[in-house]
Amino acid sequence: MSFTASMVLQEEHLKYLQKSLSLEDGRERAAYVLCGEVVVESDPWDSQQRRKYLSYEILAVPEDEIVSSSDRHITWKTDSFVRALKLAHTRGMTVAIVHSHPRGIAAFSEQDDRNEPDLVELAQHRNGPQTKLLSLILTDSGELVGRLWTSQQESIPLQLICVVGKAIQLHYKGRRQGIPSSVFHRQSLAFGEALTQDLSTLRVGVVGCGGTGSAVAMLLPKMGVRLIALFDPDVVEESNLNRLHGATREDAEAKHAKVLAVARSLSELGLGVQVKSYQSWIGDRDCRDALKSCDIVFGCTDDHAGRLLLNRFAYYYLTPVFDGGLAIEVSPTEPPEIKALDGRVTALIPNHTCLLCREVINSVAARDEALKRNHPVEYERRKAEAYVLGEGNPSPAVVLFTTGVAIMAIEELVHRLQGFRGENGAIAQRVRKFHLMTDRKQAADSKSHCPICGTADCWGKGDIVPFLDLVE
DSSP states (O other): EEEEEEEEEEEEHHHHHHHHOOOOOOOOEEEEEEEEEEEESOOTTOOOOEEEEEEEEEOOOOOOGEEEEEOOOEEOSSSHHHHHHHHHHHHHOOEEEEEEEOOOOOSSSHHHHHHHHHHHHHHHHHHHOOOEEEEEEEEEEOOOEEEESSSOOOEEEEEEEEEEEOOOOOOOOTTSOOOOGGHHHHHHHHHHHHHHHHHHOOOOEEOOHHHHOOOOOOOOHHHHOEEEEEEEOBBGGGGGGGOOTOOOOOHHTOBBBHHHHHHHHHHTTTOEEEEEOOSEEEEEEEEGGHHHSSSSEEEOOOOOHHHHHHHHHHHHHHOEEEEEEEEEEESSSSSEEEEEEEEEEEOOTSSSOTTTTTTTOOOHHHHHHHHHHHHHHHHHHHHTOOOOOOOOOOOOOOHHHHHHHHHHHHHHHHHHHHHHHHHHHHEEEEEEEETTTTEEEEOOOHHHOOOTTTSSSTTTTTTTSGGGGOOO
């Protein structure tokens, strides 16, 4: 079966490679990257099998193993390569070879074409005939290009190399060479042509299509996003109509799925959006391929179990998740007095503090939601005996502020792609106190025992059994 391939690099890994491979002597250098693998059986947008490779650990090529090097070549002993293969085999990972091109040529040389098939042969002899080998070139100007060897005779180019961290960098063929769109001309005047092209390349998931999620979904195409996946198990109700963008009274009366109502509205924009809809809870198996296909995810769900899953997913799959929420607290008086009106956006990426450590997720509520979803009879029994949290009254919600949170989340993505706020403009967690007209950048440390953000052990693991190391 044919497939396409891409790679995601942790920003800290790229910084290490840039420092260690770009030395002042102008000679080529090399290193290895152990990569977790992601297999998407059927991409939602093109139905092809996709494979993603996620940087997990950097291994150096020792200086004493370099046989010769210049500004045009590097040759080294295979001892360290065999050690990397052994470690990859033990961990169920794939080896990537990265070497520098100090002369700035972002393309594989004839020497690379001659040498790499021999390394593929060694890898397949050592780790098995299905073993694949990644090869990357890093130039002094920061360009990245890569390919995946599937056999000694065949390699396929990496369609996308995405670097994730405080900034999100995209490397793909034809970047900055596309034909500018007249629709986004005035946006390009502010942010440049590359941003619109980058956004059109990304696969973007929106988890939760309520007030915040539907606003995110409606804004994304107007920024240039073309490939969107919507996830939400719920239907449109009359109480949603004041804040669910794209929904109509007919949708509420017919109990149409939220994802279908929003998808219809996106298609009617006439901007060439390809929308895929999943009327399921995000943890269900029928969402898995679509979720793993996404390069970016907006978490707009109000359930703790969904947030708990996305919290792990961001780190295991190196997929930036921008999680948003709105909290309105009012007095019991009439008219109500606003006590709190807080919109929050949290970026979930390696080297960022997770939602558990920030105490955004209530683990007891997540447990009760899972029980209600999977064992409703038992949930009702325990609820009657006060062993689970009841639903209570609905929380206040106002379209002005759910939409405001959506804008905050998309702003954070745009900054990390384009950098309009300046070098230190990335915000790990922003809380906008709408009633006080202030923004607060909330810092928080990872808890030392946190298995998600307190250690790098799971960052970039990709596909493991069970999924996300969760009991299924």
